Amino acid sequence: MARNDTTPQSQHLAVLIDADNAPAAIVEGLFEEIAKYGIASVRRIYGDWTGPQLGKWKQVLLDHSIQPMQQFAYTKGKNSTDSSLIIDAMDLLYTRRFDGFCLVSSDSDFTRLAMRLREEGLTVYGFGEEKTPKPFVAACDKFIYTEILRADAEPAVEPAVMGKSAAPSLGDDPKPAAKPKPQKVPVDFIAKVIDDLSDEDGWASLRVLGQNITKIRPAFDPRLYGFKKLSELLKAQQRRFEMQEHGTSGGRMLYVRNRQGKKGEK
Structure with a gap:
């Protein structure tokens, strides 16, 4: 084990x-x-x-x-x-x-x-x-x-051989790597996970949010949507999500809330 x-x-x-x-x-x-x-x-x-x-x-x-x-x-x-x-x-x-x-x-x-x-x-x-x-x-x-x-x-x-360009080996990818086109951010999915984790005021820990998203969707990665981190992705969706830094016994931590969720409504 x-x-x-x-x-x-x-x-x-x-x-x-x-x-x-x-x-x-x-x-x-x-x-x-x-x-x-x-x-x-x-x-x-x-x-x-x-x-x-x-x-x-x-x-x-x-x-x-x-x-x-x-x-x-x-x-x-x-x-x-x-x-x-x-x-x-x-x-x-x-x-x-x-x-x-x-x-x-x-x-x-x-x-x-x-x-x-x-x-x-x-x-x-x-x-x-x-x-x-x-x-x-x-x-x-x-x-x-x-x-x-x-x-x-x-x-x-590939090195040139006898004045000619060497052919790529079988199984190798001869094409240059293309930057993947960003996918559409699954805001509804993220919002649902936030609602499931949030407290009475609608706030959920960003760290716990990231862990639970990965458990549900192992392939979820902010880089698929054009962002390096989950926090950057959420900040770019300001109409849907709100972020704040809260103090805890372990220091300062980021929290997120779904603006349109039942728990986030005022």
């Missing part, structure tokens, strides 16, 4: 990457994001490294101390990488050395793995593209879409 003597930032995490279903362009943003949640004690990436299809990943493994795990494709058309990653995850689970896992893939085959890890009391952070099936997203405690992580990534420049 997970240790109880750790803070979120000191949690020991096992990072397991499905190279067949994750672009190398996310690597910088990936580990910067993981650092917010804990220490990446184990960094492993799974795939068949004998072929050219994982060329982009090979270029960044050493720089980020990622251990490549070789998995041969024994049968054409069958992905044995998933099985190898799942077996390793269970082996690491039973060492009882980790507080959480980071599963990097857009493949729904890892849905049951995420559920099993959570059953053991561990925190599961998922990382995948927006096309990731909803069951895998819902099986994680928190899910981060990788389009956010690669928005500022610089496209790798």
